Amino acid sequence: MPELPEVEVTRRGVAPHLEGQIVGGVEFRHTGLRWPFPLELSQTLAGRTVRSTGRRGKYLLIHFDHGTLIIHLGMSGHIRILPQDVPPKKHDHFDMHVGSQVLRLSDPRRFGAVLWHAAEEGDIENHLLLRTLGVEPLEDKFTAKWLHQQTRGRTAAIKQVLLAGDIVVGVGNIYASESLFQARINPKTPAHRISLARYERLAQAIREILAAAIEQGGSTLKDFMSVNGQSGYFQQSYFAYARTGEPCRICNTPIKQIVQGQRSTFYCPNCQK
Ligand code: ZN
Numbered sequence: 001m002p003e004l005p006e007v008e009v010t011r012r013g014v015a016p017h018l019e020g021q022i023v024g025g026v027e028f029r030h031t032g033l034r035w036p037f038p039l040e041l042s043q044t045l046a047g048r049t050v051r052s053t054g055r056r057g058k059y060l061l062i063h064f065d066h067g068t069l070i071i072h073l074g075m076s077g078h079i080r081i082l083p084q085d086v087p088p089k090k091h092d093h094f095d096m097h098v099g100s101q102v103l104r105l106s107d108p109r110r111f112g113a114v115l116w117h118a119a120e121e122g123d124i125e126n127h128l129l130l131r132t133l134g135v136e137p138l139e140d141k142f143t144a145k146w147l148h149q150q151t152r153g154r155t156a157a158i159k160q161v162l163l164a165g166d167i168v169v170g171v172g173n174i175y176a177s178e179s180l181f182q183a184r185i186n187p188k189t190p191a192h193r194i195s196l197a198r199y200e201r202l203a204q205a206i207r208e209i210l211a212a213a214i215e216q217g218g219s220t221l222k223d224f225m226s227v228n229g230q231s232g233y234f235q236q237s238y239f240a241y242a243r244t245g246e247p248c249r250i251c252n253t254p255i256k257q258i259v260q261g262q263r264s265t266f267y268c269p270n271c272q273k
Pocket of ligand 1: 248250
C-alpha cells in the first residue's frame with residue numbers, strides 16, 4: 001500500500017510537470033474508484049492553471065485558484081506523467097491532460113479516490129476526509145510533547161494508536177514497527193503509560209525513518225511506479241518488519257510477530273520493553 005513516503009515522492013515527482021501548467025481536460029474510464037468520479041471535472045478544470053501541489057497525510061492535493069483536486073492512491077494506485085499519445089492500459093482509470101503531457105492514475109484495486117473541493121466550500125483543511133487527520137510527522141507541530149499530551153486518555157496499544165492516524169498521520173504498519181523498534185518501546189504498551197522521555201525517542205524515530213524513506217524514493221510497494229515509469233520499489237533494510245524468527249540486529253533474540261487489530265506487528269521482545 002502506498003504510504004506517506006510514496007505519496008510525498010509522487011508529489012515531488014509530478015510537481016514540476018504540473019505547476020504553472022494549464023489543464024486541457026480530464027478523462028474517466030470507469031464510473032469511479034472508492035467513490036464515483038466527479039463527472040463535471042473536465043468542465044471544472046479545462047483551461048485552468050495548476051498553482052501548486054501539496055499533500056495531507058496520504059492525500060495528494062493539486063491546487064487551483066478555484067479549488068483543489070484531491071487524489072488518493074488507495075491500496076494499489078500509482079500516478080505517472082506520460083506523453084499524450086501513450087495508450088491507456090487496463091487499470092488506467094483517470095487522465096488529466098496538463099500542458100503537453102498527461103497525468104495518469106492507475107488503480108487496479110480501485111480503492112483510490114479523485115475528488116474536487118471547490119474553494120467556495122471553504123478551507124481544504126476542513127474537508128471531510130482531511131479534518132480528522134493528525135498532525136504531519138515531518139512538520140514542527142509533531143513533537144514528543146504532542147504525542148504525550150494526545151495519548152493521556154488512550155489505553156490502546158501504542159502500535160494501534162499510531163496506526164489510527166488521528167494523532168499523527170503517515171505512520172503505517174511498516175513504519176510503526178520500525179519506529180517502535182528504534183525507540184525501544186514494546187508495541188503492546190498502552191499509549192497512556194508511555195513517558196514523555198520515551199515519546200522523545202519515538203518522535204525522533206518516526207521523523208528519521210519517514211525522512212529516510214522519502215529520501216530513498218519511497219518504498220514498501222511492488223505496485224508503486226515512479227513518475228518516469230521505473231519501479232519505485234525499494235527493499236529497505238528493516239530492523240523488525242517482516243523479520244519473524246530472524247535474529248535481532250542488536251541482540252540476536254529472534255524477532256517476534258504478533259497480530260494487533262488484524263495487522264501484523266514485528267518486534268524484539270528483548271530490546272523493546
Ligand atoms: Zn533485540
